[in-house]
Amino acid sequence: MHHDQGIHLRSVCKTYRGRGADVEALRDMNLDCAPGSFTALIGPSGCGKSTAMRIALGLEDYDTGEVRIAGHPPAAATASGVTGVAFQDAALLPWRTVARNIALPLEVLGRDPAKHGHEIAKLIDLVGLKGYETALPGQLSGGMRQRVSIARSLITEPEVLFMDEPFGALDQIRRRQMNVELQRIWMESGSTALLVTHGIDEAAFLADYVVVMHANPGRVVEIIEVPFERPRRNELYSAPAFHALCDRIAKVLHGE
Incomplete structure (x- = not known):
């Protein structure tokens, strides 16, 4: 099958x-x-x-x-x-930048985020957050936080x-x-x-x-x-x- x-x-x-x-x-x-x-x-x-x-x-x-x-x-x-997951509550870690929040599932799976810089950058671009890589969740609007959440859900492809x-x-x-x-x-x-x-x-x-x-x-x-x-x-x-x-x-x- x-x-x-x-x-x-x-x-x-x-x-x-x-x-x-x-x-x-x-x-x-x-x-x-x-x-x-x-x-x-x-x-x-x-x-x-x-x-x-x-x-x-x-x-x-x-x-x-x-x-x-x-x-x-x-x-x-x-x-x-x-499986990728995005919930209503974006549940981002407030002390991590946008890029490092997106990288989180990779770390959970024991993969090195440093080796996935290209994929992270591509996803940030895809969800329309270019320029916000180093921003913290507290600096983002609700809609932007959801975009981070969706990018994070897609990082493991x-x-x-x-x-x-x-x-x-x-x-x-x-x-x-x-x-x-x-x-x-x-x-x-x-x-x-x-x-x-x-x-x-x-x-x-x-x-x-x-x-x-x-x-x-x-x-x-x-x-x-x-x-x-x-x-x-x-x-x-x-x-x-x-x-x-x-x-x-x-x-x-x-x-x-």
Whole structure:
């Protein structure tokens, strides 16, 4: 079997055992993200979308089912740098420069950042932070910190990129600019991407497939294919076909 760079969850179940009631976080969760595709996971709070991502990262166990990330068990994929991660909180180390924050995953994997100066410089350029190499996080805006976070998630040249609400803290105008940027960066990286988001417009703009979840129990209710060609531009946000797709996603999301 050839090496599959995709994300695969098969019949994954996860229940949190409580003192009173058990909470069925995921029931029979199936997710297949083809290599090089971009999938958005959307659903109400408590629908298990972040749980699914944490399971895919090997940060959390599951009761039954099977998970393969680029052909590896989740924890192994994360530990070997096959997986890149960007969360809503950029979680940068305040005492490290931009360049040294981006280098962090290399150090974790025991690689010498000094040998990767070219890759670090290339990523800084890619995320539009040329000239800020030696800046500290405290000197950057929220949007710039997120760019550092995304560059850091790409430094190991991951086959799979996981993002949990990376632009959740930004205002809508900024977020839309960042979505255009993220699309460009992702297209250049060639990685398989999974984005957890609350934003219907963000999901529709970025993804090839929007996976809609419902809560209690956390489960996938529909997978909606996004028909727009790439690269998608800012004008797409005002196109009637875009609004129609967002309305369709909203209907499924709200159980109509």
